[in-house]
Amino acid sequence: MATERRRGEVLIRAIHEAVLAEVVEAGLGQLTMEGIARRAATAKTVLYRRWATPFELLIDALGEAYPVEVPTPAADDLRTDLIAALTLLTDWMVTPAATAVMAITSERERYPELAEALWGKVFDPRGGTFTTTVLRWYAAHGRLDPARLTPITTQIGEALVFKLAIDNARTPSVEEVAAIVDEALLPALGL
Amino acid sequence: MATERRRGEVLIRAIHEAVLAEVVEAGLGQLTMEGIARRAATAKTVLYRRWATPFELLIDALGEAYPVEVPTPAADDLRTDLIAALTLLTDWMVTPAATAVMAITSERERYPELAEALWGKVFDPRGGTFTTTVLRWYAAHGRLDPARLTPITTQIGEALVFKLAIDNARTPSVEEVAAIVDEALLPALGL
DNA sequence: CCCATTAGATACGCATCCGTAGCTTATGAG
DNA sequence: CTCATAAGCTACGGATGCGTATCTAATGGG
Numbered sequence: 526m527a528t529e530r531r532r533g534e535v536l537i538r539a540i541h542e543a544v545l546a547e548v549v550e551a552g553l554g555q556l557t558m559e560g561i562a563r564r565a566a567t568a569k570t571v572l573y574r575r576w577a578t579p580f581e582l583l584i585d586a587l588g589e590a591y592p593v594e595v596p597t598p599a600a601d602d603l604r605t606d607l608i609a610a611l612t613l614l615t616d617w618m619v620t621p622a623a624t625a626v627m628a629i630t631s632e633r634e635r636y637p638e639l640a641e642a643l644w645g646k647v648f649d650p651r652g653g654t655f656t657t658t659v660l661r662w663y664a665a666h667g668r669l670d671p672a673r674l675t676p677i678t679t680q681i682g683e684a685l686v687f688k689l690a691i692d693n694a695r696t697p698s699v700e701e702v703a704a705i706v707d708e709a710l711l712p713a714l715g716l
Numbered sequence: 717m718a719t720e721r722r723r724g725e726v727l728i729r730a731i732h733e734a735v736l737a738e739v740v741e742a743g744l745g746q747l748t749m750e751g752i753a754r755r756a757a758t759a760k761t762v763l764y765r766r767w768a769t770p771f772e773l774l775i776d777a778l779g780e781a782y783p784v785e786v787p788t789p790a791a792d793d794l795r796t797d798l799i800a801a802l803t804l805l806t807d808w809m810v811t812p813a814a815t816a817v818m819a820i821t822s823e824r825e826r827y828p829e830l831a832e833a834l835w836g837k838v839f840d841p842r843g844g845t846f847t848t849t850v851l852r853w854y855a856a857h858g859r860l861d862p863a864r865l866t867p868i869t870t871q872i873g874e875a876l877v878f879k880l881a882i883d884n885a886r887t888p889s890v891e892e893v894a895a896i897v898d899e900a901l902l903p904a905l906g907l
Numbered sequence: 908c909c910c911a912t913t914a915g916a917t918a919c920g921c922a923t924c925c926g927t928a929g930c931t932t933a934t935g936a937g
Numbered sequence: 938c939t940c941a942t943a944a945g946c947t948a949c950g951g952a953t954g955c956g957t958a959t960c961t962a963a964t965g966g967g
Binding site for chain 4: 569
Binding site: 550551552553554555627628630631632633634635675676677678680681683684685687688689691692694701704705708709712713715 | 741742743744745746818819821822823824825826866867868869871872874875876878879880882883885892895896899900903904906
């Protein structure tokens with residue numbers, strides 16, 4: 526028998542991968558201990574020894590999958606840095622962890638405990654992400670009117686990336702991201 | 717026995733309401749004939765006589781729930797008409813049918829047959845919606861540069877409404893809709 | 908090398924949903 | 938009033954997930 530038995534960290538990482546893959550493929554509504562165990566090629570008992578529910582296990586896995594890379598203004602050019610920040614977003618969106626996060630977000634009403642746990646354990650400890658980070662930097666250095674940074678304008682980039690991703694069933698290309706910055710974001714910033 | 721027995725249209729409408737309510741409450745992944753029958757207070761056999769799967773039934777119900785009101789430019793003022801169009805959107809978003817549509821959209825990868833049926837039977841027969849209708853009208857009447865109507869700019873309003881709805885777990889208020897128009901949409905249109 | 912730990916396997920009774928069958932009975936058209 | 942239609946009810950065997958119990962055997966620390 527080829528009975529290489531996994532233990533500790535190695536096993537847990539495999540289970541974490543399995544639960545994310547299950548969410549991606551089956552969805553939150555079909556997330557079961559049986560399914561996770563099958564995919565991780567382990568026994569249900571192993572899961573129940575550590576986690577009481579599939580959701581606990583999922584939150585654990587998402588905690589591990591974070592943090593995500595944060596954009597650092599590097600080009601000394603707002604347009605370039607905004608495109609870079611949104612590209613970080615599109616890169617992240619195709620990961621299993623992101624798919625799980627988006628599933629939780631869109632089913633927040635249905636599974637509020639999940640959403641709360643995700644925000645409390647993973648998101649809240651972090652500040653604004655993606656374009657906000659860039660915009661704040663340029664505003665702080667006097668190269669952008671701070672009055673233009675509103676709850677609306679700081680969301681334009683992310684909002685359009687998500688909208689295009691939904692409408693076209695794929696993440697926006699670099700050209701589309703550039704168009705978002707040129708046609709929507711920069712005009713709203715008064716540039 | 718109070719055995720008022722429903723038949724025909726009345727019964728079907730009740731079932732349509734039930735399937736939408738089930739999707740809202742239980743989600744696509746938990747949509748079952750048993751659940752629908754329970755909620756509609758009828759027997760599974762009644763459902764199986766007409767529909768082979770919960771998804772067929774759901775598509776049928778969504779077909780009935782449409783069409784949605786289309787914005788008609790009425791104020792002779794772009795800003796006012798845009799706010800009116802986006803308010804139509806926020807009003808629609810709180811209906812059960814909209815919740816179901818958004819669920820299908822966000823789980824498109826998981827249930828492609830559902831998404832295809834929804835597009836083919838319900839959406840494709842209709843043109844652009846909400847802000848696009850308004851923007852096209854003003855552009856056609858020479859009151860807006862047609863070159864500004866791109867696949868990006870025509871989505872700004874809807875994109876931000878969705879983004880705010882997701883972030884705040886509620887549809888945007890009238891004030892927030894106005895801010896979307898003033899701070900993002902109009903600037904992108906060169907106004 | 909010994910042995911406590913724990914992964915892994917199997918089985919259990921319970922519950923829910925599946926899709927179908929067979930029946931009773933309210934309903935409305937004629 | 939009669940009667941074809943269809944709503945409503947109950948029950949079925951099969952499948953799957955639940956959470957738990959009870960083993961076994963691989964693993965690595967001492």
